[in-house]
Amino acid sequence: MPNIHASNFDVVRAYVSNARSKDKSWEEILLQNSEKYTLDDFINLKVMTGEFPEDTTLESFQQIVEERRKAEKEEEKLRISEEETIIISDEGEENEITVPAHENSSWQLYKRKLIEDGFTDDSIIKLEDSTLQILRKLNSGATSSKVVKGLMVGHVQSGKTASMAALMAMAADWGWNYFVILSGMIENLRSQTEKRLWEDLNHSGNLKWNIINKPSRNSPENERLQSLHLNKRDTQRYFTVSLKNQGRLKNLNQWLKEDENKLKKMNMIVIDDEADQASINTKNIDSDERAKINQLVVNLVEGNDRKVQPSSTNYISYTATPYSNFLNESAPESLYPKDFIGALPTAKEYFGPKEIFGMEEEGFEGMNVVREISEEEVTRVKNLETGESGGLPLSMKHSLAWFIISVASLRHPSIDYIKPVSMLVHTSQRQEHHDRVAAAIHYYLKETPLDEQIQFCREVYEKETAAFTPASLKESVPGYPVEEEGLNTYPPFDEIEEEIKNIIETNVSHIMLGDDGDLHYHEGMHLCIDNCSKNGINDDFHIRLAYPERRSRNYPEKAPAFIIIGGSTLSRGLTIEGLVSTYFLRGPNASDTLMQMGRWFGFRKGYEVFPRIWMTADTREKFRFLSNLEAELREELDDFAKTGRRPAEYGPRVKNTPKVSWMRLTAANRMQSAQAVDLDFSGTSNQMIHYHDNSAILSGNVSATESLIKECPAPYQSVLKNSIVYEGVDFSIIKEYLTKGMTFHKRSTVFNRINEFCEWFEKADREDNSFTGWNVVVSGTGNPLEAGSDRRKVWNLAGFNIGMVNRSALGKEEQYENLNFKNIGVLRAPSDLVADIPKKHFEEFKHESKAISRLKNSEVSRLREKYSLGNTPQLLIYRIDKNSKPRAGQEAANRSNLNLPVDPVGICIFIPGDLRKGSKAKALQIKIDPAQENFETEE
Template sequence: MSGPVITEERNIANALISGLANMKETPTREQVERKAQQIAELFGYTGDLRNIITEAMISVDTRMGAGVSLVDPAAKHDDQWVRKREDITWTYTNAYGKFLREEGWPPRMVQSLSDVTGRILGHLQDPKSEGTNWNRRGLVIGHVQSGKTANYTGLIARAADAGYKFIIVIAGIHNNLRKQTQERVDEAFIGRSSDPEDRRTIGVGLDPGYPHPATLTNINEDFNKNTAAKSGWKINDFSKPIILVIKKNVTTLTALHKWLKELNASGDGRISDVPMLLIDDEADNASINTNKEDLDPTRTNAMIRRILGLFAKSCYVGYTATPFANIFINPDSYDEDVREELFPRDFIYCLDAPTTYFGAEKVFLNEESSQSIVRPIDDCEDLIPYTHKRDHPIAELPPSLYRAMDGFIVARAIRNLRGQASKHCSMMVNVSRFVPVQRAVREFLSLREKKIREAVRANYRMPESASSANVYMRGLKQAFDDEYADAGFTWEQVKTALDGVFEHLHLYVINSKSDEVLDFTKYEKEGVGLTAIAVGGLSLSRGLTIEGLTVSYMYRNTKMYDTLMQMGRWFGYRPGFEDLCRVHLSRDSINWYSHIALAAEELTQQVKRMRRDGLSPRQFGLYVLAHPDSLLITAANKMRAGEKVKFRQNFSGRMLESYIVSTESDVNEANFDLIERCWREGFGGRTLEDTGKGVIFRDVDTERIEDFLISFQAHSQFADRKADIVAYLRTLADQHAVGDVLLISPSSGDGKPYRLNGQSRVVGDRQGSAWRLNKDRVASRGDEKLGLAEDQKAAAEAVAASGDNPVAASDTHYREVRKKPLLMIHSLDPHGDDKVKGPIAAFGVSFPPGHYETEIEVVANRVWLERMQGVPDDPDEEEDYDA
C-alpha cells in the first residue's frame, strides 16, 4: 500500500471521527458504518473501510479523566492565574491540538489532554508574575506508555504561550531515547526537522506563519561545549522560546551549566529575566545503581539543581510512571539540599489512563484479562538461565520461545485478515543483557523463521491432510488452536493468510553495540506495515517505543522498580488487536509485576485520599518513603552480605498476606487446630455471621488477633514479615482496639464443623517446604467486601465512582470503609505439584488507611531482600548499556 492511499484513509478517518464527535449519544456500530460509507462515497474511496470503522469506534469510546492533584494547602499559590490572564494567545497549544487530531487522536482525547495540561500549567508559576525570585517543584505521575510524552509536550506548548522563555527537556540516559524525544519535539513544537541534513518544516510548522521556537540540540547532537560555542548565542537574542532536549548525564549537564553561567548570567551570577521550565522525563531513571561517573545520581541531580539555581524564575516538573521514583525513595543517593530542591513540594499530579489504555491493570490485576494475556515461562532456565555470562553457549532455544514465535506469526496473519496489513506488528525478545547471547538467539530465531517461511510457501494452499504432515505447519495450527481459535477466523482462513506475513518480516538485534535500527518511519513513508522481531536487552526495554507490539517474551531477573515498570513495553494502545496480545514471563516476574502494579494502583488512591484529608505533597513523600515496598528498592544498596538493617515502615491502607506458606503437614495440622480452637471460642465470645463465602466475627479484640498471629506457624521465610504485622497491629491498638476476623470458606466442600472449605490454587513456585503463591496473593479480589454492611459497600462504590475517571470498587476502597483491621484466614487446596498435599493454612491482615504518621521499625537482612528481588541486574556489567 503506497503513501497516498494511507493519506486518503487518514483523511476519511479524520472526517468520520470529527463527524461522530458532535453526536450527543455514543453512536452504535451500525451508525458508524453508515456514516463511513457516506464519507467514503464523498471522497470517491472504494478501499477497505474496516480499519477506519475500528478506529472510529475506539475513538468515540476513548476518554480520559482529569486526573487528581495534591497541592500544599498552606501555600500561597493561585492556580487560577491561567484563567485570569486575558493576554495569552494559545498559538502553540492550538497548533499542537490540530497536529494531534491530524495524527488520528480522538477529538475527546485531544480536548481532555488540553484540559489536563491547562490544569498542570496552573500549578506552575505565572511567568509574568511580580517578584524577582520564585521557584516551583512538582511531579506528574503517569502510566507506562500511556502518553506521558504527549502530556509534557502539551505542557511545553502551553508554557511557551504563557511566557516561559527557556525550556529544557531531560530525556532519560540513552542516546536512542533522547533522539526519539527530539524527533517528537521537532514535530509537535519546533515545527522543523532538526536533522542537519534535512532542515524542512514538519508537523506543527506546516501551518503558514507558525512562530518556530529555537533549539540548540538536534537529532544527532546532544548539548555539548561545541554546540554552545559554535552558536555564540545568548538567551535574550531570541524573541521566541528556546528548547533543548538533553540526556541525563553529568557531562551534558555540566556543559549546559557552564554555557548558561558564562554567556547568560548577569553580574550576580543569576539569570534574572528569563522564566525557565525544566521537564525531567523519567524522573526515576537516574536511580540505577551504577559506578559510571557520568550517571551518578548524586552528581546528575546536583547539576540539575545548579542549573535551576542559575535562574531567578524556575519551575521543575518531574514526569514518571513509577511513583517510587528515586526523588522520594532514595534519600541516601544525594544530600539534603539536592533532595530539598528536587522534591515535589508544591504539587503532585496523577494522570488518569485513557479508557482504551492497555496497562498493568489489564495485564496483571484483572483476573479475567490477565488469564488470556499472560503466559508463564517454565523451560528457559536450563538453556538460558537467569544468571549467565557473556560467553554462555546457546545450544538451543526454549520450546516456549518457539511457541511464542508461532503465535506471533499467526497473530500477524489475523491482523492482516482484519485489514491491518499496513499497520506495524512487533515481537520483543529479551532474555539476556549480553550482546553475544542476543546475537546467538537471533541466529536461532532466523533459522526457525526461514524453515517456517519455506513450510508456509509449500503448504498454505494445500488441503489440511497434506499440510498437517509438516511439523512447522502443525506448530502454527497448534498456536492457532491454543491462542486464537476465537479471534473471528477459521484455521483455513488463517492458513491462507500466512504467506503474506513474511513479505515484510525482519529480525533485529537492538543494543548499544548494534548498528541495526528499528526504523518504523522509513516503512511508514512507503506505506508498509513492518513485521519485526526485535531481540535485545536494556536498550530495548527502556523508553524505546516498539510499534504494534503484539507478543513479548521476557526472561530476565531484574526486579528493581525503575527498570521494572520501564520494561512494561507491552503497555500502551492496541487498537483493533488488544485481544491478540500475549506476554510471556517467568513466574517470578509475573508475581513481582502483579505486586508492583497493585502497589502503584494503591499509591494513586492514596493521593486522592490525602487530597481529601487536606495533606501536602511532603506528607505523601514521607508516606512513600516508609512504604513497605520502598524497602525492596533502597535496602539492597545499603547492605553488606547478611547484615541486618533497620527501616521505618508504614502499612497504612495495605494488605499483607502470608504468600510464602509451609507445605509441611505437621505445621499445617497445628495451624488448623489453632483455627478450630479460636473458631469454637468465637474469637473471644463473638457471634459469627454468614457472609456467603465463609463466616465473619465482628469487633474482635485486637489482642486476640495478635495472639492468633503469634501462635500461627509461618514459614521461616515469612517469619520476619509476620513479626512486622504483629508489631504494626500493636502500634495501632490505641486507635483500633477491635478488628474483624473473616474465615474464607467457599460453599463447596464436605462442611465439617470448624473446618474451612478449600480454595483451589496452582503450585507454580516451590523450593523445599516453601510454596510461594502465584502473584504473591492469597485472597481473591473482592474478598475484603465480605461481611460489610450494605451502606458500607455503597459508600465504597460511591468513592470508586466519584471523580472524572470512575472505576469499579476494589479491595482498597472496601478497606477504607471498614475503618478497622481485618484478619482473613484461608485454607488452600494445592494442585499441579504432586509433592504438595493440602490443605494448607494461610492468612492476610488488611490495615485501614489514614495512619500516615504511624510507623514501626523493622529489621531486614540481605538474604530476605535478595529472595524478594532476585539479584539486581548490574548496569556496569551490562553489555547492552547505551550511556
Template structure:
C-alpha cells in the same frame, strides 16, 4: 492498504468533521452524510471507502478525561494563565493541535481535553512574565506507554507560547531513548529535522528541512541546541555560534541523564549565558522524563544518580526563574522513597513540593487495569508460560556466560504467532504499519546476542519453508515441521475467524509476502541508538523481532507492538511496570496482540496494578480534602509496598533498614511462605493451637459470608500467633513481629474478630476446638515452590479472595462502605478493594486461611516440598481517619538471598 487517493479522502473527512463539530462528535447520520458528500469528488472503490469509515469511526469514539491534581496551598504561587489567555498568541499550541487533528486523526474532543490538561499544568508553573525570581517543582504522573510524551509535548508548546525561553528535556539514561525523544519533539514541537540542522560547520551543508508541525506553519522556529545525531555538544554550539543571547525564539535541549553531559551543559550555560551573578535571566522549563530514574544511590558508580540529581539541581539553580517537572508512570518512584525522614524529603530540591498532576489516559488505552485489573477486559490476550519449562533455558539467576543451545517451545510459539499476525494485518489493509515483537528474557547483552542468533537461524528456515512449500496441498505442507507448527498455532488461536481467510489461502497467498521483511534486532547499549530506526521504514513499515533487556524496559516505544514474550525475575514494582512495553494503543489489532508471561509475573502485575491504583486513588481523595504533595509523598513512603523499593536502594549500603509503615485501612496477608518442612510444621502447630482456643476466648457469631467467625478475641492471642507464624522474608509487606509489636502497644486494638472463610473443596476438613471438632471447607489455591519459597498463585499476590473483609459486616454496612468508596473515588463502580470494608467503627479482623494446594487448573499437586494443606493468615486494620504506622525492619543480608540485586543495572555485561 489504502491508495493515495483514499488516504487523502480520509484526511479530508477527518479535517471536515473536526472543523464542523469542534465541541462534540457528530451523530451517526451526520457523520455518514459528511463522508458521502466528500466522497463524490474522489473515485475510490466501496471496499476502500468502508475501510475509511471504519478508521474514522474508531477515532471519533475515543474520549479522554481531564486529570486531577494536588498542590501546595501554602505557597505564594498565584494562578496566572487564565487571566492572560486573551493576550497570548498560542502559535505553537495551535499548530500542534492542528497536527494532531489533521495529520494524526485525533478528534476535537480529545484535543480539547489535552488543551485543558496542559493549561492546568502550565498554570502551576512559575509565571514567565513575572519580574521576581521563582523556583517551582512538580510531577506529572501517568501510565506506562499511555501518552505521557504527547502530554509533555503539549506542555512544551504551551510553555513556548507563554514566554519560557529555555526548555530542557531529560530523556532517560540511554542514547536510543534520547534519540527517540528528540525525533518526536523535532516533529511535534520544533517542526524541523535536527539531524539536518545542527552539525559542525564545514563538514556538511546545514539544511533547514521542515517536518511535522513545521509543514503546517513555519513562520516561527524553535532553536535546536541538540539533534538526533548529537546529544549536547559544546563544540557544535560554538561552531554554529549559538548562545541563548542571540536567539529570539525558545531554545530546546534534549539530553541524556548522564552526569558528564549535564555537567558540560551547566558549564556552557554559565560560561556563555550567565550574568555577573552567575545566573541566567531567562525562564527555564526542565522536564525530567522517567523522573524516578534520576534520584539516588542504586546505579553503578560511573552513572551515579546522586551525581545526576545534583547536576539537575545545579542547572536549575543557574536560572533566576525555573520550573522542574518530573514525568513518571511509577507511583513508588524513588523521589518519594529514598529520604530517611520527612524533613529530608521536603528539603530535596527535586521533590514535587508544589504540585502533582495525575493524567487520565484516553479510552482506547490498553493498560495495567485492562490486562491485570479486576475487570481485565484484555486478560485473554495473556498467554501463561510454564515457569519450569523456561527455567530449563534461562535459570532464575543466570550469568552473562549462559550457553543458549536452544529456545523454549513457548518462545517458538510466540514467534510463530507473530509471523501469522503480520499476514492477518496485511489482510486487514495495515500494510504500511510498523509491526514489532518484544523478547525480554535476560538483562545480559551477551545472552541477548545468543538468543538473537538462534532466532535468526529459525526464522530463515521458516521463511524458506513458506516460500518453497507454501503452495503445496495441505497434506504435503503438514509434512514440513515449521509449516505444521504454524498450522497448529493458527488452529489453537482461532485465527481463521480473526482473518476471515482459510489456512490454505493464508499460507499460499499471504504468508510469504508478510514475513519476508521480518528482521531480528538486538536492542541494547552495544547496538547503539539506531537499533530501532522506524523512520527509515516509513514507506513500508518495519517488521521486527526485538531482543533486549533494560533498553526495552524504560521509555522506549516499540511501534506496532503485536507480540511480547516476557520472562524476567524482577519483582521491583517500578522496574516491572516499566518493562510493560505491551501497554499502549492497538488500533485495528486489539484483538490480535498477545503477551506470553509466567504465572508468577501475571500475579505480580495484578498485585502491582492494585497497589498503584490505590496510590492514584489517594490523589483524588487528597484533592477533595485540599491536601498537599508532601502528604502524598508521606503516603507513598509509608505504603507497605514501598519497602521493596527501599530494599533495592539500600541493598549495597546497609544490612538493616527500619521504616514506619502505614497499616491503617490495610489488609496484610501471607501469600509467600518458606518451604522448609520444620517452618511449615511450626506454623501449622501455632495455627491449630490458636483455633483450639477460640471457643473459650471468644464467642461464635453468625455472618452473611460463608465461613466461621468469632468475636471478642483479646489481642494477646493475636499477638502470640503473629510472633509464632513465620513467613518468607521476601514478602516484606507482612512482618509478623512488627505487626505484633504494633498491636501490643495500641490500646485501640484490644478486641478482635476472627474469621475462617470456607472454600470450594468438596471434602470436610476438621480442626480441633475447645468444644469439639470444627468442620470447615478448605480454599483451593494453585501453589508453586521454587528456591525455598512457596507461592500462592493466581490471586495477585494475595491469599484470600477479593472482598473477604466483608466478613462480619451487615448488608447495610457493606452498602454504606461501597457508597462511601465510590463517592471518594468517582468512576470506580465495580472494583471495590478490601480496604473499603475496613471501616473505622469495626473491630480489627484476623483471617485464618486453610488452603488445599493444587497445581494448575485444579490438578493434584506433585511437588514434594508443598504439603496438601497449607496455613496462611491475614490481618485487617480498620481505617479511622488517623494514619497509624508499624515499625518494619528489613534485614538486607536475609533479603539479598532472595533478590536479583543487579536486575536494575543497564544491560551491559555486569555480574
C-alpha cells in the same frame, strides 16, 4: 432459547437485582443450597403466578444471573481502575492560569492533533486537567524568582511524552519561551523524543516553534542565545532535547551564559525525562562532591555558575519509578521536588502492570497473555548465548511462531493494519550474546522446512487463540473503551496460511540499504540488533532498528515486520511499535530497573488481543509484586495530598514491604537519605491468599482456628445469614492465634510480618485507647442453621454448619508443578466486611439501599461507623473446599483446580481507618534536610 434481552424479561432482571440488594449470594439466588425445592420448581412457580414471563426457562434464568454476576464484577474492577491526577503541594501558592481557548493557540492545535491521532475525549480531558494543575504550580517570573522543582509520576510507556508536549504547548501560550528536555543517555532515544515533540508542536498558529539542537558556543548564528526572540510580545518558542552526558550539558550551560540581557528575559522550563536515570546524585551526599551529570543538571537549574538568572526557572521531572528521586537527598541545592509531587492519570487505553500481571491484593488476575519459560529452557538460552549450542529452545520457537501468526493476521484484509509489527528478544546485556541469538533465529527460520514451520504455527495458533480472546480482554480490562465486537480478532488460520508462507519465504534480513541511500523494507522479517556496538550501517544493510517513515515513498504496502534483539537501548525509553511477541529473560533485583524494562506496557490500539510475553515464573512474580507496589505508591501520594503538606516539609513514604525477599526498591547509592519510618496499618484489609500444599501445615491451621473459636464468646447468626459472629474478642486471644497458632506461607504479605502488626496494634491501642474488642466472623455459603448436602460441604462450629467456599487456584496447573503452595488470588467477599453488624441494628441495616455485594472501601467505613463498628477490628475466617474448581468459563481465564490435601482455613484482617500514630511496620521515607525547610521559610 428465548431472547433474554427482550423487555418482558426485565421483571426477571429486577428480581435478581432486588435479591442482590438484599445481599443474597449467587448460590442462594440459584437455590444451590436449598433442600426444599429445585431451581426448576421455583421458576415454574414464578411462571404460574405470573411473576415471570411464560417463556422463562431454567437456562434463561441462569443466563440472566450470570450476566448480572459478570456486570457486578466489571463494576468493581472499573471502580478500582479509575485514576485521576494527584498533585501534592501548598495549595496557597498556585497562579491563576487557565486553559488557552484561542483556536490557534499552541495547546488547542496540539489538542486537535491528539483527536486526529485517535485519543478519546476522556484521555484528552484528563491530560488537559493534569497539565493545567502542573502549570499552576510553576513560576512565570511575574512575582518571584525562586526556582520551582516538581516531580510527576507516570507509568512505563504510558504517554509521558504526551504530557510533556501538552505542558510545553500550554506553557508556551502563557509566555514561557524556552524549554530544555533532558532525554536519557542514548542518542537514538533522544532523537526519537525530539522528533515526536516536533511533530506534536510544529503547527501553523499563533506561535512558531524552533529547535535549538546541541546548543554551544559554536552554534550557528541563528541558534545563538543573542539571536533568540525572548521579549514578552515575541511569538517565537524554542526547545532543546539534550542527552544527559557531560559534553552536551556543559555546552548547554556555557550557551546560557553568552548573553546576560537575553537570559534575563528567558522564562525557562527544564523537563527531566526518566528523571531516575543519570540525574540522581550517586556520590556520597554528605560530601561536597556530586556525581558529574547530577552537578551539571543542578547548575542548569540553579544557575550556580551564572551571574544572571532567567526571569523564571522551573524544573519538572518525569518518571515511572521515582524511588531514588524520593529517597536520595533533599538539600536545597539538590533536585528534590520540594514544591510539588504529582501522579499522572492513566488513559483507559493503557495496558500496564495491573492489567497484564494483575493486582494480588485486589484479586485482579491480569490478562492471560504471559507464557512461562522453564528453568531448563533458560539454561538452553544461556548455552545458545555462550556458543555451547546453537538450537533455539521450544519457548523461543513458540514466541517466533506467534510473531509470524500475528503479522499475518494483522495483514489480513479484515484488519489491514499497516503500522510496524514487532517482536522483542531481551535476554542479555552482552553484545556478543545478541549476535549469537540473532544468528540462531536466522538459521532456524531459513533452514527449518517450510511445512514443518506451518504445522508448528497452526499448533501455536490453536493454543493461543483459545487462551485469550476479545471476550477475555473485556473480562480482564472491562474499562477498555472499545466494545468486544469492535476489537480486531484472529482470522481463521486457513485464511492467513498463505501470508505466513509469504513472510517466512520472502526474506529474513537486516533492513536493506538501497542505491539511493534510503532504507528499503520488504514483506518478510527484518532482523535488527539494537545495541551500542552497531553503528546502524554495515555494507548494504542497516542493522539497528529503524522504522519506516509513514510519509516516505518507500513505506511498504503491508505492515512491516521487525524482530529486535538487544539490551540497554531496549531497556528504557525506546518505543517498540506494534509489539506482539516479547521474549524476556532479564531479571534484575532493583524494582525501578526491572519496571523500566517493560517495553510491552503501553497502548495497543488495533491489535489489543495479539500481544504475548514469554518470561520465567520468577520474573512474572516480580512484575506482579511491582503492580502492587505502584498501586501502594499512588495510594500513599493520594493520602499525602490530603494532608496539605509540601514535599519540602514531609517526604512521601515508599512501602518497603518484604513481600518478596529478592526485590529492593533501587540501588543503595540512589537512596542514601532513606530512613525507616512508621507505617500505619489502620484502614487496611489484608487477605490470606497463599496456601501451603502440605497436609500437616493446613491441618495445623484448622486446629488452631478451632481452638481460637472455643475461646470466643457464644456466636450469633449474622445479618447476612451466611455467617456467624463472635463479638468483643480480646486481642490477646487473637494475637496468640496469629503468632503461635497459624503458619503462613513466606509469600504472604502482612501475615509474613504478623509480629510487627501485633506490636503496632498494641501500641496504637495503648496510646489511643479507642479500639473496641475484636469481632470474629466465620463466613461461608448458604445458611449456617441448615445441614450440609451433596452440593454443600460444611464446617461444624459451635452447632453451626458453615458452608465451605469455592476458591480455585490462580494460574494454570502446570505453574504449580514444582511449587509448595497455591495462590487463590482473592479470598474475601466485600459484603463480609459488614457481616458483624450488631443485632440491635438488624432491621435498620436491611433497609440500606445500596447493594452491599459491591462495597467500596469508603462505603465499608461509612457503614461500620454508622452501625457502631467504627472502632471495631474484624477477623474474618473462611473454610475453603480443597477441591475447589474454576467456575464455568474461568479455565481459559488463567484459573485451575485448587487440589489441596486438606480443606484450608483462610483469614482476613480488617482494621478501622482512623489515623493513629506510633505504628511499627516500616516504610522508607527521605530524611528532609533541615536547610530545605529553612530555605523555604526565608522566601
